[in-house]
Amino acid sequence: MKKQASPAKRSTTRPKPAPGYHHGELQEALIAASEAILAEQGAEGFTLREAARRAGVSPAAPSHHFGNAPGLLTEVAIRGYDALADALREAASGKQGPRDKLHAQGLAYVEFALSHPGRFQMMFANKRLVADDARLRQASRAAGHAFEIVVAELVGSTPKQAKTAAAAAWSTVHGFAKLALEDKFGSVKTDGGRREIMMTLDQVLNYLWPVSGARR
Template identity: 85%
Template sequence: MTKPIAPARAKPSRKVPKPEAGYHHGELQEALIAASEAILAEQGAEGFTLREAARRAGVSPAAPSHHFGNAQGLLTEVAIRGYEALADALRDAASRKQGAREKLHAQGLAYVEFALKHPGRFQMMFANKRLVADDPRLRQASRAAGHEFEIIIAELVGGPPKQAKTAAAAAWSTVHGFAKLALEDKFGSVQSEAGYREIMTTLNHVLNYLWPASR
């Protein structure tokens, strides 16, 4: 008697991860970066979580890890873009002036304005413990922003490159320290228009004291 032939076993199907609905690869990255920047703008660096970034982007909690590795990776990308935007702001400010002193003065104003308009992003740019500090793109973006000061300082002080670097470090330290103090309401409330005007007026006095726009 012929034995019945057993039905062939179905091969186990491999589950292929599906892309997040509604997003292509690059679009999802941009959505996560935009969500992260929104959180930073509303809640500051301390209010950021990877889960909340995913929720705002409308994707699964695991999605950010697939694209950026972890929270540090995502925040590092945010910081890189922050430095790039800061470099653009400094370059644009200098391009609108003629003399080196006027350019440096304009850059100082632009630096603090950037910090006041984007406080969460600004704070994250310098929060090394929350970033991939040795990321080469992050280091390059940071140096590029600082180089905008060096270009103008070189016009102003002349001399060897080392001297220009030292003077640029002094300029950056000055406006960065002022920006940090301003964000802590030391020169007026950043939450009001009147406070903002008070801050920028004080900054103008500081810049005119250190680097007068004209002799």
């Protein structure tokens, strides 16, 4: 008499990703889908169900990997801060004097906001994110630190004063970016409007931190 196979043990692991996806690939697909929704519809148009639909997985899949909507959006925000920090560091790296570096960073900051409006707005939508997430705080500080390094070189003061001056610089370009996204300086939906916005920004930055040879 054949020995019957013992019943399969109940699995205690998380559900497997949909066919065709590895664990990491599914996470990337959900993040990409979320960023696409934010770019098209803004924060108000985002839902976990729509992110899952675009990624081609079950509605429950995002929860398995990110816990809930704030968890997924926090990952999007972290990557946004990482990309912004890279853009600010790159902008400063090709310049010589601190004024030129800060000017270039201001342009890069607003250009980032115009290029990724949904992601940019989500980065600062604290009520939609896991506000006490350690990685989110670290990513945000890294972006701010990119300003602090250049401002410290410019003002040549104590670390506390440099931090205050960096906050002023960040507030200036962030406020401009927010107004620009509301079409206060031109339409963000046309190439001509975006050029007008960046020309206005260049004039504002030259007034505050004129680059070499610029007229005030």
